[in-house]
Amino acid sequence: MASGLHGEQQVLVLTRLALDAAWLAAQAPRYRFVAWNEAGDGARAIARAVLTNGSTGLSAAELATLPALELVASFGAGYENIDLAAARARGVRVCHAPDTNSQVVADHALTLMLALSRGIAALDRGVKSGQWESLRAPRPGVRGKTLGIVGLGNIGGKLAVLAQAMGMQVAYLRRGAPAAGHYAPYADPIALAAASDVLALTCPGGAATHHLVDAAVLRALGPRGLLVNVARGSVVDTVALVEALARGEIAGAALDVIETEPLVPAALRAMDQVILTPHLAGRSPETRVAQHTALVGNLDGWFLHGEPVHPVALPA
CATH class of the missing domain: 3.40.50.720 (NAD(P)-binding Rossmann-like Domain)
Incomplete structure (x- = not known):
């Protein structure tokens, strides 16, 4: 005392x-x-x-x-x-x-999702290197798509509100808690990933969520699916993620956190379909x-x- x-x-x-x-x-x-x-x-x-x-x-x-x-x-x-x-x-x-910092983390997650969907980082690099016409292919938007949220707490809840304001459907991983709002609950991460166009991770780290997103979840997310992680790097199996990206099993990933941070695997750094930020989603x-x-x-x-x-x- x-x-x-x-x-x-x-x-x-x-x-x-x-x-x-x-x-x-x-x-x-x-x-x-x-x-x-x-x-x-x-x-x-x-x-x-x-x-x-x-x-x-x-x-x-x-x-x-x-x-x-x-x-x-x-x-x-x-x-x-x-x-x-x-x-x-x-x-x-x-x-x-x-x-x-939950609002700014949710804002950052939304920013990553939009940047990944619209290809902002790659387009910026291409235009600066002298390209223009070759880069003007259509890019998908998010309106009408489904955002699956793992971790519907302070951050996930705020992200859900932002996503709905943009015309997205919201689903979430329900792990024993009462149903939340008008969002669609899913009992396991594979089912949630299969129902989602974008899978966003806003859950706590630790043993309970270690490698929750593994090869099976990534396969379920599918070749047009996007992964956004503003939670903890440990939530994602990095080896499985690199393999899924290399094989085209998912379309892209935007990561503010990485298992090995501050070290970033060379494979992730080399991929145009990956956006990386240095664990600063909560900083303002x-x-x-x-x-x-x-x-x-x-x-x-x-x-x-x-x-x-x-x-x-x-x-x-």
């Missing part, structure tokens, strides 16, 4: 994401943020909080080096690589920043403000009141 905020608390930072300098200065009287790789044994011995994110997480082995740890804060909605069982065993609370000036606000809210909530604002439910 938090014992209150007495003087400056040290927060170890276990993420590559850079915190805003002005925000850090404003927190200085209460919190001192120290990079994990710069923290010695003494700093780890007294640290009561760790800042991480879903991609980086906090392992049981790392947690074991922090005897005074009380709180693990994720700088974002995801927390799939934080060892929740180890945290619970130690009595450590975990918190996150839900719905701080507005979302950065919201994430910083959620972080300090969680820290203050714990150290001042004994409860973070946005707790994560730990496993029983």
